[in-house]
Amino acid sequence: MKNGKNGFSRIPQHVAIIMDGNGRWAKARGLERIEGHAEGARAVRHAVETASRVGIRYLTLYAFSVANWARPRAEVESLMRLLVEFAQKERAELRQNGIRVNVIGALDDLPTPTRHAVEDLIRYTAEGDRMTLTLALSYGGRQDIIEAARSLAVRARAGLVLPEEIDEDLFKRHMTTHALPQVDLLIRTGGETRVSDFLLFESAYAELLFLPIMWPEFRPETLLSAIELYGKKERRFGMISEQVRGLIPVEAFDPMDRIQG
Ligand code: FPP
Numbered sequence: 001m002k003n004g005k006n007g008f009s010r011i012p013q014h015v016a017i018i019m020d021g022n023g024r025w026a027k028a029r030g031l032e033r034i035e036g037h038a039e040g041a042r043a044v045r046h047a048v049e050t051a052s053r054v055g056i057r058y059l060t061l062y063a064f065s066v067a068n069w070a071r072p073r074a075e076v077e078s079l080m081r082l083l084v085e086f087a088q089k090e091r092a093e094l095r096q097n098g099i100r101v102n103v104i105g106a107l108d109d110l111p112t113p114t115r116h117a118v119e120d121l122i123r124y125t126a127e128g129d130r131m132t133l134t135l136a137l138s139y140g141g142r143q144d145i146i147e148a149a150r151s152l153a154v155r156a157r158a159g160l161v162l163p164e165e166i167d168e169d170l171f172k173r174h175m176t177t178h179a180l181p182q183v184d185l186l187i188r189t190g191g192e193t194r195v196s197d198f199l200l201f202e203s204a205y206a207e208l209l210f211l212p213i214m215w216p217e218f219r220p221e222t223l224l225s226a227i228e229l230y231g232k233k234e235r236r237f238g239m240i241s242e243q244v245r246g247l248i249p250v251e252a253f254d255p256m257d258r259i260q261g
Pocket of ligand 1: 083215
């Protein structure tokens with residue numbers, strides 16, 4: 001049913017994408033893997049434009065995982081160069097369209113030219129208030145959780161935080177994803193049905209959509225169909241349908257008031 005904003009019944013606030021399949025796309029065409037990544041960068045452009053046009057507020061792309069450092073050196077270097085190219089070529093249009101760029105992961109791990117290009121892109125687009133485009137770079141979901149735990153442990157040891165003060169909100173503030181809301185829709189292209197260490201904490205209630213197409217084949221219409229499909233899902237967050245629809249109340253959970261029986 002298309003009726004709400006931009007013709008959709010419901011728009012996910014935060015969409016995250018695992019852009020898989022560049023290598024296979026290239027191989028199937030007798031091309032080098034890096035040509036698949038270059039074509040993938042063009043698909044990034046379409047995804048960003050479409051997401052901001054339909055009113056998605058946060059788009060997070062898995063551009064380079066901590067595990068990707070293990071790839072052949074030439075491929076890693078090409079990916080780092082592609083990021084520089086993307087940052088330089090797209091920055092004017094991103095700013096013009098009100099898109100602010102953000103990074104999660106360990107930006108410091110990147111080679112200096114790539115780090116500088118990305119830092120420049122972040123500064124240049126800092127005023128954007130239409131959509132936040134987050135690039136996950138040298139990112140690992142488990143690593144982000146472990147580093148938040150470590151940082152809180154250090155603060156607890158110094159007496160700056162009490163263990164009983166550590167709740168979901170405080171924990172989140174110590175993650176590199178602190179500025180992002182929880183993921184509503186997680187899309188993976190490339191045909192695999194796994195989340196590969198992406199946004200583990202933030203995707204707790206995300207709708208997962210696995211697509212058989214390779215990332216370079218991702219088109220504006222692919223995102224539009226994904227949003228339409230998302231609009232048809234009922235998200236219950238552990239409750240029952242009648243509660244989500246406001247027909248019966250949501251109970252407050254008080255561990256001291258355990259249900260007997
Ligand atoms: C996974 O495909 C893709 C990556 C590891 C890199 C993603 C990078 C881009 C889409 C281009 C650059 C990014 C930006 C933001 C400009 P794969 O290589 O694992 O594909 P395969 O599974 O077919 O081998």
